[in-house]
Amino acid sequence: MIPALCFSLALTLAAELAFALVWGVRGRALALCALVNCMTNPVVVFVHGLFPSPVLTAVLELCALWVEGACYRFFAPDIPRPWLFSLLCNAFSFLLGLLVSQIVYF
Amino acid sequence: MKKLSRLALFSLLFCFVCSGVIHADSIVEPQDSFYQKHSDELSYLPRSYTANAKEGYVSLYKNPESSRVRENVANGERLFCSSLYTDSLGQTWGAVWGERDALRGWVRLSDCVPVPDYLSFAEQHESEFVGFDEAFQDALKGVSSIVLWSYPGSGSVAADGLDAQWFDGDLSEHFTTCWRDGDGRFWAYVGYCYGVRNTWLCLSAPDDSTLPADPDVLPAGPELIPAAEDIPSPGLPGAVLAATLTVGVVAASAVLIRIFFRH
Secondary structure (H helix, E strand, O other): OHHHHHHHHHHHHHHHHHHHHHHOOOHHHHHHHHHHHHHHHHHHHHHHHHOOOHHHHHHHHHHHHHHHHHHHHHHOOOOOOHHHHHHHHHHHHHHHHHHHHHHHHO | OHHHHHHHHHHHHHHHHHHOOOOOOOOOOOOOHHHHHOHHHOEEEEEEEEEOOOOOEEEEEOOOOOOOEEEEEEOOOEEEEEEEEEOOOOOEEEEEEOHHHOEEEEEEHHHEEEOOOHHHHHHHHHHHOEOOOHHHOOOOOOOOEEEEEOOOOOOOEEEEEEEHHHOOOOHHHHOOOEEEOOOOOEEEEEEEEOOEEEEEEEOOOOOOOOOOOOOOOOOOOOOOOOOOOOOOOOOOHHHHHHHHHHHHHHHHHHHHHHHHOOO
16 A cells, blocks of 8 residues: 555656646745645545545545645635646646556556 | 636546546556566466365465465355466465455465365266257257356356347257256256356256255365454554554645745
8 A cells, every 4th residue: 555655646746746837836836736735645545545435535535626725725825726726736637647547557 | 828727628628528527636556566477377267265274264465475464354255266376385376356356365275165166066077078969959949048057956046037049050069068967957068158157057947947956966065164253353564554654744744834834
């Protein structure tokens, strides 16, 4: 489980920080983006590893979306449209994770 | 900004189309590395076993080369294995699968007994197998649905209500391995039929699902050892460490956010 946690976090950070740069996030806000994902991704991956239920995972992911959006809203007011940013950022990192998984399996 | 919004909306639509469900963060689950590393040494033989170790439980290991126990299973529980591996000491291991094709672990097959199936039947009666009897060429005429059995005399229906049309034409081409039981019933081995594999069809009574079991068709198996009263927990060193790391990373991140981003 630990390798999965580390790999998932690394991939998430790479994907979401790249997306953040495209979104126009710079400096301290970028560091916040990294910290916020360190706060949410391990929890989601760990619980998913213990209880691989699609419904539970979807609920956790929505909670992660909300936590990240709230952090961006309150701690980095210079991030434009923080809630949309959180939604798109996570959608992008999910898609990348899906592609990586497909490549690994095949 | 308009261009970025359009790009963002397009990306969102693309993601929704691909994902179907809102799903955030990357969750990557690596495949079992032993399974992939030793794929050439594995033999594929899907079969069910009954746990039957002298300790009263069997241990499912992470892999045949690991000493880490993932799960301890009480005697009597049925385990489904599909892949076999023989280690350097000659010990045969089976990969045990659970729900949603999740690998539960590897079990020593010496701690298990096979659930009587078509292989058990073949081991016992292979010398009695015969070819198709032309007298049964019309056995399926007028029969709309057939019953397939685990093996002759098992009393265990593998599949019921299957369309007999699957076996159209010359039955001797479908049924090349046959057997006649002690009551004169004629059986035919069916390798595959509508997704069901390795079963037997009673050509004497193809649609009868009430054929009785014959306890003498297979020899009595080894005595089953009772399950232990206390099954030890395998310990969760990996999960505990993972939980500790997760809590640590989350807490540290939250503290750093609070310190450096507080207004």
